[in-house]
Amino acid sequence: MPELAETEAKAPDVDAVDSADGGDTADSGDAGDAGQVDATSAAAALHARHRHRLRDLDRRGRLVAALFAAALLLAPALAFAWALPDWAPSNDPALMAFRVLDVGTSRTPLTGQPSTSVAYSSAGLRVHHLGPVHFYLMALPVRLLGAALGMLVVSVLITGGSVLVAAWATFRQLGPEGGIPAAVILSLITFTTGASTLVTPTSSVIAGYPVLCSMVLLWCLLRGDVRLLPLAVGVISFAAQQHLSVLPALGTAVVLTTGLAAWIHRRRLQDRMARQRLIRWGSGATALGLVLWAPVILQQAFGDRGNLTTLAQFTADEERPSVGWSVAVRQVVHAVGLPPVLGRQNLSGFALVAEASAFTWLSAGLVLAAVAVSGWWLYRSKVPGSELAVMAGIVVVGGLMNGASVPDSLEQSRLALYHWVWPLLFFVLLTLSLAAIELVRRTRWMGARSARSASGGSGASGARSASGPVVARWLGPVLVTAAVVAIVVPAALNPFADRKSNRLVAAYSPLPRHSYDSLTAQVLDHRDELGDSTLVLDRGGHSIDGIQVGLALELAQRDIDVRLPRWLEGGVDISRVVDSRTVDSGLVVLISDGMSELEPVPGDLIAETATVDVDMAAFDELVTAIEAADEITFSADLEAYLDSLPSDLGRIRRAQLESIGDQPRTALRDEWLLTVLLEHPLEQPQLDPSTIRRLRSSLPDPDDVPYLLQVYLLDRQQLLAYAVPRELGGTH
Numbered sequence: 001m002p003e004l005a006e007t008e009a010k011a012p013d014v015d016a017v018d019s020a021d022g023g024d025t026a027d028s029g030d031a032g033d034a035g036q037v038d039a040t041s042a043a044a045a046l047h048a049r050h051r052h053r054l055r056d057l058d059r060r061g062r063l064v065a066a067l068f069a070a071a072l073l074l075a076p077a078l079a080f081a082w083a084l085p086d087w088a089p090s091n092d093p094a095l096m097a098f099r100v101l102d103v104g105t106s107r108t109p110l111t112g113q114p115s116t117s118v119a120y121s122s123a124g125l126r127v128h129h130l131g132p133v134h135f136y137l138m139a140l141p142v143r144l145l146g147a148a149l150g151m152l153v154v155s156v157l158i159t160g161g162s163v164l165v166a167a168w169a170t171f172r173q174l175g176p177e178g179g180i181p182a183a184v185i186l187s188l189i190t191f192t193t194g195a196s197t198l199v200t201p202t203s204s205v206i207a208g209y210p211v212l213c214s215m216v217l218l219w220c221l222l223r224g225d226v227r228l229l230p231l232a233v234g235v236i237s238f239a240a241q242q243h244l245s246v247l248p249a250l251g252t253a254v255v256l257t258t259g260l261a262a263w264i265h266r267r268r269l270q271d272r273m274a275r276q277r278l279i280r281w282g283s284g285a286t287a288l289g290l291v292l293w294a295p296v297i298l299q300q301a302f303g304d305r306g307n308l309t310t311l312a313q314f315t316a317d318e319e320r321p322s323v324g325w326s327v328a329v330r331q332v333v334h335a336v337g338l339p340p341v342l343g344r345q346n347l348s349g350f351a352l353v354a355e356a357s358a359f360t361w362l363s364a365g366l367v368l369a370a371v372a373v374s375g376w377w378l379y380r381s382k383v384p385g386s387e388l389a390v391m392a393g394i395v396v397v398g399g400l401m402n403g404a405s406v407p408d409s410l411e412q413s414r415l416a417l418y419h420w421v422w423p424l425l426f427f428v429l430l431t432l433s434l435a436a437i438e439l440v441r442r443t444r445w446m447g448a449r450s451a452r453s454a455s456g457g458s459g460a461s462g463a464r465s466a467s468g469p470v471v472a473r474w475l476g477p478v479l480v481t482a483a484v485v486a487i488v489v490p491a492a493l494n495p496f497a498d499r500k501s502n503r504l505v506a507a508y509s510p511l512p513r514h515s516y517d518s519l520t521a522q523v524l525d526h527r528d529e530l531g532d533s534t535l536v537l538d539r540g541g542h543s544i545d546g547i548q549v550g551l552a553l554e555l556a557q558r559d560i561d562v563r564l565p566r567w568l569e570g571g572v573d574i575s576r577v578v579d580s581r582t583v584d585s586g587l588v589v590l591i592s593d594g595m596s597e598l599e600p601v602p603g604d605l606i607a608e609t610a611t612v613d614v615d616m617a618a619f620d621e622l623v624t625a626i627e628a629a630d631e632i633t634f635s636a637d638l639e640a641y642l643d644s645l646p647s648d649l650g651r652i653r654r655a656q657l658e659s660i661g662d663q664p665r666t667a668l669r670d671e672w673l674l675t676v677l678l679e680h681p682l683e684q685p686q687l688d689p690s691t692i693r694r695l696r697s698s699l700p701d702p703d704d705v706p707y708l709l710q711v712y713l714l715d716r717q718q719l720l721a722y723a724v725p726r727e728l729g730g731t732h
Contacts, residue, residue: 051225052175054168064480065171068183071484072167075190075491076160079198080152082495086504088148088513091546092202094553095571096135097147101556103132103139107573110299111307113203114570115244120407122319126570127311129203131241131296138201147553148513151201158238159198162209163190165235166216170430173223174384180479181433182426184486188342189422191490193415194501202508204416207242211250214239215423218257219391224265226278229285237292244311248405249398249420256394321408327353328403332396335421336428337364345499349413352421353406368396371428374435385434392427395420511547511707515609519711520554522607523587526713527560531584535563535719537727540591540598547709548589562587566729580728586719590710602722603714611707615698618691623664625685632661633684641680671699 054065089097092113099109112129137158142150163186171179189212190198197205217232240250268274300306314320331352335341337360344351356364375389399420406412500506536555538548552562563578564571588601626632634642634657642650642657657676660667667673674696678689714722 050175051172051227052179053172064176067480067484068167068180068487069164071487071491072163072183072186073160074488075187075195075494076156076163076198078491078495079195080156082195082502083152083199083504083507083509084149086512086514087152087199087507087509088511088516088550089151089201089508089553090510090550091508093151093200093508094147094546094549095568096138096201096203097142097151097553098556098572098576099132099135100138100142100147100151102573103135107575108132109135109573110295110303112241112243116407116411117244117314120320120409121314121317123313123317125310125314125317127244127314128307128570129241129243130247130307130311131237131293133238133241133292133295134201134203134206147557152199155199155201155206158206159209162213162235165231166213166426169213169216169220169228172228173220173225174434177437178385178430178434180483181437182430184483185426185429185433187487187490189425191494192342192344192347193422194497194499194506195495196501196503196506200507204243204245204414207239207246208416208419208422210235210239210242211246211419212423212426214250215253215391215395215420216426218253218394219387219427222257222261222264222387222391224261224268226281229281230288233285233289234292237289241292241296243416245402245406245417246419249395249402252398252401253394256397257391260390260394322404323353323406323408323412325400325404327406328400330354330356331403331418331421332399332424333361333364335364335399335418335424336367337361341421342425345497346501347415349406349415349418352403352418353412367428368392371431374431378431378435378438381438383434383438385431388427388431388434392424392431395424395427399424508546511550511709512611515611515709516550516554518609519551519589519607519709520558522609523551523555523711524558524560526606529585529713530560530587531716533561533563533579533583533585535565535578535583535586535723535727536589537565537586537723538589538591539601540589547591548587551587551589551711565723565727567726569729578728580720583719583728584716586714586716586723588712588714588722590712592708592710601710601712601714602718603712605710606713607709607711609709611709615694618694618698619668621691622668622687622695625687626660626664626668629661629685631684632658633682635681635683638676638680638682641676668695669699671696674699 054062057065096113099113102108109132112131112134114126114128117127118124134154138151138154141153144150145153167179167183167186170182174182193208197208200206214232214236217228217235220228221232236250236254239246269278296308300308333356334352334354337356339360341347341351371389371392375386375392378384378389379386399418402420403418406417411417495502504510504512534555536548536552549564549568552564555562562576563583564576566577569577586603588603590598590601592598638657642654644650645653653676656667656670656673660673660682674692677687678692678696681687681689720728
């Protein structure tokens with residue numbers, strides 16, 4: 001339309017019209033003449049250049065905005081409430097907490113945690129994640145609230161803040177028309193990733209929502225919103241410093257968006273005021289960036305080995321095993337194709353790298369084509385939001401770069417390696433939503449105009465036209481209510497869904513906090529026996545990652561001078577690693593299921609707790625009866641039951657039952673086996689049915705293992721004789 005181009009040429013500059021009221025004036029509901037067409041076109045062109053501000057909303061608009069903000073924060077808030085009672089840092093979060101406690105001391109970290117690069121580098125290069133800004137953010141809350149509560153608070157502020165900023169930035173560019181669909185899409189993403197991702201402080205996980213927010217802010221910069229430069233630099237810097245896996249997608253997006261924005265807005269930069277605004281906001285962004293990256297620069301300049309140099313060497317290593325480009329393409333296909341990713345209950349990385357069906361390939365192609373067509377149509381129609389399709393394309397390129405570099409190992413199952421999927425879905429769905437809204441608007445306007453033309457302006461037509469404002473009055477509240485419900489319901493259900501991402505072990509907390517508290521209190525009763533330097537180790541047939549680090553952290557927060565084994569060097573400051581020449585004592589955490597016989601640990605048992613209360617009296621009684629029997633004899637009823645099973649299953653079940661004689665402590669942990677022994681008893685030995693019922697009723701859920709935790713105190717001589725070289729290092 002010629003009038004659109006003319007109106008755009010006359011549209012005021014972005015910052016000159018930064019006080020737009022946030023509404024969409026392009027649809028009045030009862031427009032009916034050619035003048036209205038011109039007004040609609042002018043409003044659309046002007047709307048494309050506006051920045052919508054919350055303070056420009058009227059009172060009702062601000063209440064609606066607050067309602068959406070509260071709805072979006074519900075998912076992080078409920079995830080926080082879900083984790084708070086039992087979450088305790090173990091493994092990686094516990095190692096990070098040691099780094100946090102070092103902030104402000106001579107051990108202040110200058111890089112992030114070590115990555116797993118050493119496992120994939122032919123030269124054995126160990127690259128740390130780029131920066132320590134996350135440690136700095138956690139420093140004060142952890143010191144004031146303790147590691148568990150402090151880390152959770154910071155995590156939920158980061159994830160919740162990222163979601164809110166993404167929604168606000170979208171509203172700023174598009175007004176309610178884009179802000180409301182964006183909020184709904186964001187809620188679907190938080191539901192899909194699960195409660196654990198909203199509270200986990202681990203580097204690989206905490207990067208997810210800042211990456212999403214970074215991509216949204218890059219889109220804002222692509223639209224020329226230079227006022228968001230400092231915010232974008234802050235969020236992007238945080239995301240980039242968290243985990244090496246985000247760098248290919250995020251770096252690609254930064255480079256492509258910056259170059260494209262410079263080309264698109266090259267004419268605006270010829271204006272002196274526009275250049276001044278860019279310099280003003282760009283200077284602030286540069287200053288903030290220098291502050292955030294100062295530790296990284298210092299480490300590179302003065303460290304024994306520059307981490308950035310090591311990263312460059314690792315990147316150049318062509319022998320690194322990775323999944324490659326064909327698998328990267330499959331990741332994109334699964335991300336945008338059918339069946340949809342959003343809404344899945346137990347999504348993992350394997351779902352993205354798996355072979356794709358012909359239907360998935362076809363649907364992915366159609367979706368990407370629809371996004372491209374929608375973006376072009378929005379652009380030609382002068383409707384704001386066409387840049388969303390461009391950003392979707394940029395994220396696809398970044399996703400391919402990211403996906404191709406995923407290690408060809410079991411790590412490809414980690415959903416945290418595919419954070420680019422969520423901004424891609426955000427841009428895809430928001431582009432299609434805006435196109436659908438514009439299509440509905442045009443259909444309504446054309447329908448209203450046709451009705452008026454056919455009626456010739458009769459009284460009946462006037463009555464029908466008068467209904468337009470009435471419909472508009474109730475349609476808005478109905479749509480807003482539906483959107484809020486679409487956000488609140490998944491958020492409310494999220495923590496209660498029975499899925500892997502809603503378990504504390506997915507939040508790197510395999511041991512509940514009360515178990516740590518119990519062990520810590522018992523160990524502190526022997527504080528005087530520990531000496532000045534105590535090494536904490538773990539042993540046992542059932543490994544729980546990082547239990548010894550978690551206990552060491554609890555003791556360190558209570559002023560016990562603990563040391564970690566030598567093999568954790570790099571995960572914490574070197575001063576926190578054991579020195580075999582000066583260590584005074586050792587604490588060995590023995591981990592078992594309470595039903596297995598383990599090698600004895602020297603020293604004194606000083607602490608003990610169980611995570612699941614299995615009826616050990618019933619268990620021991622059954623084990624004793626089986627071990628006392630001369631042989632295990634199946635009854636005729638049991639033989640008939642096994643014969644009734646399909647052949648393969650029958651062989652497996654028979655082997656399970658036959659293992660009772662050789663491994664009663666292992667066999668009797670199986671709920672199925674106990675049920676069979678109740679319904680089809682053995683002929684020999686004859687086991688007490690009530691005892692079997694007692695044991696069966698006390699067994700934990702299949703996904704939980706009953707852990708018996710015992711802590712032994714070893715003196716220096718016992719420790720030096722018991723620990724292995726990998727733990728002590730050096731000579732002693």
